Amino acid sequence: MVSLDPDDSVVVLAHEQFPDRAKTAVGVLRYADYDVTAVLDRARAGERVADHVPDVADAPIVERMADALEFDPDVLLIGIAPIGGGFDESWRPDVRAAIEAGCDVVAGLHYFLEDDEEFAALAADHGVDLIDVRRPPDDLTVSGGRARDADADVILTVGTDCSTGKMTTMLELVAAAQERGIDAGFVPTGQTGIMIAGWGVPVDRVIADFAAGAVERMILDAAEEHDVLFVEGQGTIVHPAYSGVTCSLLHGAMPDALVMTHSAGREAIHGYEDFAIPPVEEYVDLYESLAAPVAPTEVAAGALDTRAFDDDEAARAAVEEYAATLDAPATDPVRFDADEILDALL
Template identity: 45%
Template sequence: MSQTISDLQTPPFVPPSAVDNADALPDLMSYRRIVVATDFANAPQSSKTAWSLLRYRRDDIVAVLDPELPFATAGDAFGHGGSIPIVRSFDEVATPDALFIGVSPAGGRLPRPLRSAIAASIREGIDVVAGLHDFLRDDDEFSLAAAASGSRLIDVRRNSERTTATGASFRPGCLRIHTVGHDCSVGKMVASAEIDLALRRRGVDSKFLATGQTGIMISGAGIPIDCVVSDFVNGAAERLVLEHDEHDVLVIEGQGSAVHPAYSGVTVGLLHGAAPDGLILCYEAGRQRMKGLEHIKIPPLEKFVSLYETLATFRNPCRVIGIAMNSRRLDSDAADIERERVSAELGLPVCDVCRDGADLLADAILSLRESVIR
């Protein structure tokens, strides 16, 4: 199934609190000759931002920059991007208009090997777009060089959110669907984007709402919810939904996991702020230990169904309506067996949106809409 960013593109959403403010997000969709820098660690599976950019913005990318990857093309290294070349130096690319940092390291720290690529881009007056917690604009070396060259340093996680949630009512005709996970980095963003695409292919007025750096970089809009001050997480999510509830369906990207000791706060805040009507539970088949905390075992999926429904329903009547399975560790036969097993155990539709498409989940959403929207 071929996907392009034109399917996801909508006018950029700029929060009212950011208008006329240095934190306002510029039009990320205006870039048409992007170089994506990865982690220089010979580990393409760790560069999930690069993977998603190659899947959803392939037509806007001219090269992947990584001197350590033993591949000639993005397709060989990441499974997406086809013949887009992997280059060893920024100098090998003719007339790029932006360098996108394609890594999502733990803690959002800037990998030191990427500094030289960023510095080279800035010297040439090329804009740099990053989704890290280490803000480029706070780096004296980068800021001084950018002031001299005219390069823009765009930190998509920088924000000015200062609104608490009010428990506002949303437009009755707007169905809110939210992806939640059994752990971090299990495919919530991809599931959200694919569900939105599947709905819009059917003519449904659907909108993907990004809440993380990768989603913002592929769609050009959203709120970096994991970089919002904790008191304002719920309010930021609530306002993001209110700003877009003219659509018939909102597919709201989830973050973290409600049981992860490090990230549960942002997960629950987002869940209560968005007040979804339906949930898609995302999980990775075969993963038994929490990301970054391997001494902690992940509970069974049925416990997550109960937990998320309980948490969500305190804010708005809600239930889990489908399962998005990440089967990257399985071959196709094993994935089929896993899908059938989980569906039978939970009594819910299950699919891997990358392998199978998202039509089963789109069906579940439309069925929910018929029962909820009157």
């Protein structure tokens, strides 16, 4: 559980990755209720957030935590999620400086700050909290195949790769549904979504046998509070490293409908460039056939990340082509409007 006060001053660490490879940082800037007062990126020090992400609240980009202390921060949030979730030792001076200044530290890594002897000792000395959002609950169990009994419509994002906008699409759909007066809820399953929503289970850190059960638990709990659930997807079913997480979400959530996400122009799995991305229509068959024995569902809509296009006309043409390939409505929920696909999902 992440329990930050919206009035807290938050510094986001995104060294040498902002904005394109710091999706946690960008997600927090765009969707969280935190007051982000600075971003740490030694490669872009002296620039501003608005220079790179114009549709979020602006903040200065500084070289190190010592420079951000002038903003009287309350929290340092690590806004990078590298492959494997490791801790980069070049961040240690910034984390140390934050703790010594009395700041809580929030991280979504597989490397737990609470288990780091230096950080744990410093945190105890300075009375601050180390919050590892990727640490799952201790009481998870296997799935009972009960998500189909949830008293809510369940929508899940699936993708052609990692970082194709699965979380972003769900958050945009939640906002669009709520604008219509629909009681919609977001189910976070990864570190960034948990940081934004303040709750959730990091499915990629759960024991494999319990992963679908963790998803099922979240679905059943959230269904008691909402009429429609938009579930954050993870990875892709063809990923050589992360396909197990994707399958656990598909079978644990038992969704009524799927949204397929893709990044325009991407031809290979990010970080695994020897593995080509199959044709989009093959993904439709893969996801629907994999779901069918457990809980049949269908790809009812698509979301296309069109950042590769400079102008809206080219982006719109790409979206229309993507929709035709899927044989379902599609949009870029950030560039255009998530409301365009909401009807198909509901």
